[in-house]
Amino acid sequence: KNIQNKDNLALVLHQKDVLKLEQWPLPQQLAPNECLLQAHSCGICGTDVTLWKKGFVADFVVKKPFVLGHEPSAVVIGVGSEVTNLKVGDRVAVEPALPCLKCQFCRSGRYNLCPVSNLHSHGLPPADGCLRRYYTHRSDFCYKLPENVSCEEGALVEALAVVVHACRRVRVGIGQNVLVCGAGPVGIMCFLVAKAFGASKVYLTDINESRLKMAKQLGADGVFVINPKTFNDKEMAKTIRSAIGANSLGVDIAIECTGVESSVCLAIHVTKSGGKVGIVGLGADCKIPLSSAAMREVDLIGVCRIKDDYELAIQLITSGKLNVKPLITHTFNIKDSVKAFDLLKSGTEGVVKVLIQH
Template identity: 45%
Template sequence: MANSDNTAAVLHAANDLRMESISVPEPKDTEVLISMGSVGICGSDIKYWALGKCGKFVVKEPMVLGHEASGVVVGVGSKVTHLKEGDRVAIEPGIPCRSCNLCKKGRYNLCPGVEFCATPPIDGNLCRLYKHPADFCFKLPDHVSLDEGAMLEPLSVAVYSCKRAEIDLGSTVLVCGAGPIGLLAMMVAKNAGATNIMITDIDEHRLNFAKKMGADHIFKIVDKDGDVVARKVSSILGEPDVTLDCSGVDSSFILGIQVTRPGGKVVRVGGGSPKVELPLTRLNTNEVDLLGIFRYANCYPIALDLIASGALNVKPLISHHFTLLETEKAFLTASDRNSQSIKVIIHCDR
């Protein structure tokens, strides 16, 4: 191993991010040691950094940030057979127990014992050197970059959301929120056969970007009256078969229930308020299915195939690049709407 320096981005509390040297981890028999390459900044990372918490998860002790990641294998455990030193890998960040009923049924994202990178109290991988179970590392083909490898994590969320929604040929889809997850969900839905897709947001730059990436309709939300918004959306899109709420905004979740066709599905991809007042009469009389999303399961191989085959091009979403020592600047950029950032990548090998 050429470099024993293990600088890491350690969050101590809200607005208290420090670059520190941490110990170099020793991989177990079934693990690999990875020289980290590309790490994307996620909305949850920003919430931890700015607020010290994300939903029910609270930072109570120092934690290394980062979970959208890729790197190069520099050490291999004795029982690892599918990877070798020099392999470039994408890292699926959630490690389940593998033995509970949910894991055995393939829904390991719901495992009560799952350890997920950069979810308190588990450290993430925004550092120089990191170890990870080998079976949750996916070898990248030579033509797939480390940046694209880091994009597999948010892309897996989009894949899982579209699978849960059962989007197929001819589907009409409303995507609420033109952030990275919303944009990727739109792209995956289009690849799955959706032929009429609208994406909504309050940010005109992101909407224009969505149009370039393949949205059939874009809609800027300016009205505060939800009924007015619903009428305008319906007048353009009609009644979508599926609404994917990737905004994390309660009004968008309600919008989905208001406009989705009878028998359709509303998928809450982004987080929001823990309690929301819903239009239950419409929900019941139209038999609209509400579906929740928690991360993903068995989606990394699909996401990798989509990128490796050329079916999806995620490179345009990567708007900004920073070195590891510029992590604070990277977070400031990712959290600033005026920066017009989409996906910010930190390069731990620079």
């Protein structure tokens, strides 16, 4: 299919605070193992907002203009000569980071830690992302969406796979009590996945009551509104421990999904001695009660993106075990994508997952 005269409108982050819509060069060639993709939907994530407002996230620093977007679904419109898993017309969820599959990390089964993938991760600087109409991607990192999964749901697979990875990392299992800090799209999906993994009770915190309301509607066992003005981490941990009962020992697992310092502190204090804290939220490079974690053998467990989690994420949706549709509260055309970012940043009531469509 010839796309050479098509428009390739893209959302480009030039530097901190400077987001622009502009035409981006069309893909010029297709490697034998790649697919040519026409964008369908792409979610905006907390990471995108952090990149936009701070100019960096974790070790990813914006040094030149690049296209945002790492939560895409797309339609295959061309396949390279060696592609066997997909054909033109297939709808796919795209796993954005491409590991080399050769280094020590990849060979040991931890491809999400591959240093090459940091340079080839759609939508994290320096690699261009998916908020453009046409792009290419390696076919082994494109996953066909089953008939009963929409492209909108497909755009949630990336974030869902991150939380599947998180729940696997901290080994959420049957009968456990889990506190998820933050009820953004990642936090809410984390609660849904923890439930699907057999957790008996899952609780959430947030400063935004409307998000907690959604979590409650989706079946959270308890929610805690955080007031940043009066917040004290130890006091809040006490409040949560007594509210959830469990002999006031705390939760088995806390999964931090805010990236906020005080929330990381709470996650540590509220976790039972011998328990685990999963660190999903990014941005809190900060002071934490490390001695408390040490003396109570609370393990802090890092969570980096995705490692072979797309298939289970798609399976959870297609089987009906987990419904991500209610999280999608707003969709915008790419032409209005700057507005979409403003809306997400504003913290407006009722805004959870914002999708951009092409």
